[in-house]
Amino acid sequence: MWGGNRMIADADSIGTLVDKERGLVSREIFLSEEIYQQELEQIFARAWLFVGHESQIPNPGDFVLSRMGDEPVIVVRDRNRRVHVFLNSCRHRGNRVCRYDQGNTSVFTCTFHGWTYDLEGKLTALPFHDGGYNDLDKPAWGLWEARSELFEGSIWGCWDESAPDFREYLGGTELYLSALLRSIDGTPGGAEVLGGVQKWRIPCNWKVPSPDTDRTHGWITHKSVDAVNIAPSGQGRRDRSDRGQSYTVNFPEGHTMSMTLPREDAQPYRGSWASTPIVGEYLDHAYQERKKKMGALASTQCAPGIFPNAGSQGGQPWVIRIMHPQGPTTTEIWSYFLIDRDAPREVKEIIRDYYGRYAGPGGMTQQDDMENWHWSTAASKGTISRRLPYNYQLFVDEQPLHGPSNFGLPGLFCSITSDENHRRYYQRWAEFMAAKSWDELRVHEHVK
Secondary structure, three states: OOOOOOOOOOHHHHHOOEEOOOOEEOHHHHOOHHHHHHHHHHHHOOOOEEEEEHHHOOOOOEEEEEEEOOEEEEEEEOOOOOEEEEEOOOOOOOOOOOOOOEEEOOEEEOOOOOOEEEOOOOEEEOOOOOOOOOOOOHHHHOOOEEEEEEEOOEEEEEOOOOOOOHHHHHOOOHHHHHHHHOOOOOOOOOEEEOOOOEEEEEOOOOOOOOOOOOOOOHHHHOHHHHHHOOOOOOOOOOOOOEOOOEEEEEOOOOOEEEEEOOOOOOEOOOOOOOOOHHHHHHHHHHHHHHHHHHHHHHHOOEOOEEOOOEEEEOOOOOEEEEEEEOOOOOEEEEEEEEEEOOOOHHHHHHHHHHHHHHOOOOOHHHHHHHHHHHHHHHOOOOOOHHHOOEEOOOOOOOOOEEHHHHOOOOOEEEEOOOOHHHHHHHHHHHHHHHOOOHHHHOOOOOOO
């Protein structure tokens, strides 16, 4: 039975909610409050999570607020230029110690009783001390800090001390994540966040937009946008690019993506942005430089989704998208639009305008997606509908190609329209939900 029983239970019960071999997933995992609470503990308290980009905090004292699951965090650069990720909660009575979305500071002071912390999270001031805290172990009462790692400008946090380091967690996806985060000319970490972060809430579970690799919906979901021709060259919603054959790619670690195979003679920007030649010329020139640095890999367009809630898109638009859980049927999406840090100002402004009409809550394309995500949730809440599984059976019998053997690239490759990415993603979800510790979650045979 796929639904009806709204109780969450042990590992055996979790295993009945996802059937990877048959391509069936219970609707209950998108609706149940008890499952949601278990996700916060089993997944978001243990996984590596995207929290920001270094371009948001370029100087000592710069900070930006972010999220890890349902926890508010502060991402800050200290005086020695090290990056920290702190829980935004005073150790005294739990009040937020920072309420500004971003800024520059030397300390974080709680507005409740005045406990004050420096940029390294150390407790530095206790108003009305008067000898009452003489025995307090001040080093033990600093801001709670997550593990953090930097990867080509991106910033990641993890609460679990027993989790593997971030590169091991990626399990081979680092090649593709690096390609995504490089500037168009191939400079590592050469991208920056364009403007602020777009944030909006939609009435669906955080897993509904994840993994971000559905190639079978666009022909009907975005039919009206294609007809309006919002692409930079005036045809369709995006310019078509000259790249290699496309595949979906997945990893045992739960990471998924779409990608194009490398091709020596690819010209992905040739003829693009025809309405604004200054952008097309900039991108084409930058791509020639990228080829010098990266060879055939320069042409690979990939959009890695890092388990559990980080999605991305390369090209038009170039974005990292985080699905923050806000409850079993509410998600807050944060979109970080990326641009070459050294691109001319005029190029940045033209690209920003396109991003705005394509993606986000005001974007014509993503509005289509949000409508589907909402109604998929609303139509699944009923007593009868909750008993029926979702279908992820497209190419369920296809045997994935071993990337290292067949293409010299990491990952397991399937046809571009396959549901295998979803099947792999939900299998990993079930593993996290059932595992008692990282000892049970570690992948010992990476596909790279």
